[in-house]
Amino acid sequence: MNAPAAPLDVLMSTPALVARQINTYYGLSHILRNVDFYVMPQETVGLLGRNGMGKTTLLRTLMGLVRPKNGRITLNGIDITGRRPSAVARAGLALVPEDRGVFPNLTVKENLTFAARPCRDGAAGWTLDRIFELFPRLAERRSHWGNQLSGGEQKMLAIGRALMTNPDIMLLDEATEGLAPKIRDEIWETVRQIRAAGIAAVVVDKNLDDLLALTDRNVVLTKGEVVFDGSTADLKADPAFIQHHLGV
Numbered sequence: 001m002n003a004p005a006a007p008l009d010v011l012m013s014t015p016a017l018v019a020r021q022i023n024t025y026y027g028l029s030h031i032l033r034n035v036d037f038y039v040m041p042q043e044t045v046g047l048l049g050r051n052g053m054g055k056t057t058l059l060r061t062l063m064g065l066v067r068p069k070n071g072r073i074t075l076n077g078i079d080i081t082g083r084r085p086s087a088v089a090r091a092g093l094a095l096v097p098e099d100r101g102v103f104p105n106l107t108v109k110e111n112l113t114f115a116a117r118p119c120r121d122g123a124a125g126w127t128l129d130r131i132f133e134l135f136p137r138l139a140e141r142r143s144h145w146g147n148q149l150s151g152g153e154q155k156m157l158a159i160g161r162a163l164m165t166n167p168d169i170m171l172l173d174e175a176t177e178g179l180a181p182k183i184r185d186e187i188w189e190t191v192r193q194i195r196a197a198g199i200a201a202v203v204v205d206k207n208l209d210d211l212l213a214l215t216d217r218n219v220v221l222t223k224g225e226v227v228f229d230g231s232t233a234d235l236k237a238d239p240a241f242i243q244h245h246l247g248v
């Protein structure tokens, strides 16, 4: 008997982001080693690995903040290898860095509007009103300076600012690091809403259970190499692997 045909949407879908054979160095330190990484449209990918394994370096490489020594990165079919972060952002990628990168001397509203960019396809997209709907806290503090915000509020602002660029893919480094449990839950809820809005995401976070509760696929880095790339179910089915590569 013939194998069942793959559903048409699987046959037709091509990755939004493809990074092939990426090697990134900091000086002489060889950090990323032949990394292959992709993100499908609307997919939520968990990027996992112990401390210092290269997660942030991969996000920074994708965003154009670090130039890979070799390898190729394409976004929506456009070669973005070696492009500047501003060009990468225009092509549809947004990074929410671990340190949030909020401008202390701009107000909440200014932080949100200065990087804003309309949707590339002419759709309505994310506006200030929508961000304030998503984060009522930021609406209340719209005239506060960036440096008057709590850590959680800064994280929300960084996410809001990334959304204002109307990205196809959001890169979230240490999504909930250092935040109080209640704020963490709010951030996870936001990540769910981003997913529901059809925006693909790559999420790094130390809380494995929280992360795996919302990812479609996961990539594990060990010493700059991809040691796992597969479904959340497959990862969860191998506790020994999890202990070996992610256990504390």
Ligand SMILES: Nc1ncnc2c1ncn2[C@@H]1O[C@H](COP(=O)(O)OP(=O)(O)OP(=O)(O)O)[C@@H](O)[C@H]1O
Pocket (backbone or CB within 6 Å): 026, 027, 029, 031, 049, 050, 051, 052, 053, 054, 055, 056, 057, 058
């Ligand atoms: N600017 C830098 N210069 C030199 N080495 C660096 C630099 N930034 C990171 N490294 C090194 O590169 C390696 C990968 O770091 P990276 O920050 O990508 O790891 P990570 O997986 O994000 O870790 P963490 O979980 O601690 O955030 C580490 O060995 C780190 O010490």
Ligand SMILES: [Mg+2]
Pocket (backbone or CB within 6 Å): 055, 056, 057, 098, 173
């Ligand atoms: Mg990191």
